[in-house]
Amino acid sequence: MNNQELENIINKELSSSKYQDSCPNGLQVEGQFQIKKIITGVTACQKFLNVAVKCKADTVIVHHGFFWKNDPLVIKGLYRKRFKTVLCNDINLYCWHMPLDNHKKLGNNIQIAKKLDISIQGEIIPFLWWGYFKKPISYNALKYKIFTKFNRMPFYYSANKIPIIKKIAWCSGKGQSFIHAAACFGVDAFLTGEISEETIHFIREYKLHFFSAGHHATEKYGVEALGNWLSNEYCLNVKFVNIENPI
Incomplete structure (x- = not known):
């Protein structure tokens, strides 16, 4: 080729x-x-x-x-x-x-859902996805799951007194500004890659569970999936190389 x-x-x-x-x-x-x-x-x-x-x-x-x-x-x-x-x-x-x-098969947002066993329901707005956990999960269990699947402990903050999460929205990478659309849509939790200072105040006022799993960590599986697709569909010699990044 x-x-x-x-x-x-x-x-x-x-x-x-x-x-x-x-x-x-x-x-x-x-x-x-x-x-x-x-x-x-x-x-x-x-x-x-x-x-x-x-x-x-x-x-x-x-x-x-x-x-x-x-x-x-x-x-x-x-x-x-x-x-x-x-x-x-x-x-x-x-x-x-x-x-x-x-991308609806290879994209970073789809890979996040697959890793965390989220039943995808669709997009709230472009790049902001939502879904349900197949079995409701506690915030502590979700923290541990993110740690095991993404190889990093997420930053977690909450103003929601109910410990069980059923409905979640997420956006890979630098998606903290989507918190408004997620909250107005009516979810229990929001997950993205990064967090800003003002995000804490929004979490408190919206009464959400919030997870920042890392920009790099939430965007490494899309390009890996693309490489696997090229290898499987076109028999190309492809290798994924992960240069770890704590952000």
């Missing part, structure tokens, strides 16, 4: 053209034409790129790539080093951001 074919296949599967994103989706940096070995991961940080070079990968697929709207317009410092690593090793760098958050 060549690099253009790979981009077309994934763009079609993820319906990338539907999204107005804060970075370009698809092939961000062109490398060698023929693709033989793919490394997937969450973020195109230097440590991840070094692993790709060591593994002699010709292609990397990430959720957080280059060319963000708020990035510097000059390439120097750590940005120069990252670009140099990719270009000097003739590596194709692909990124899918929003399309990989919300």
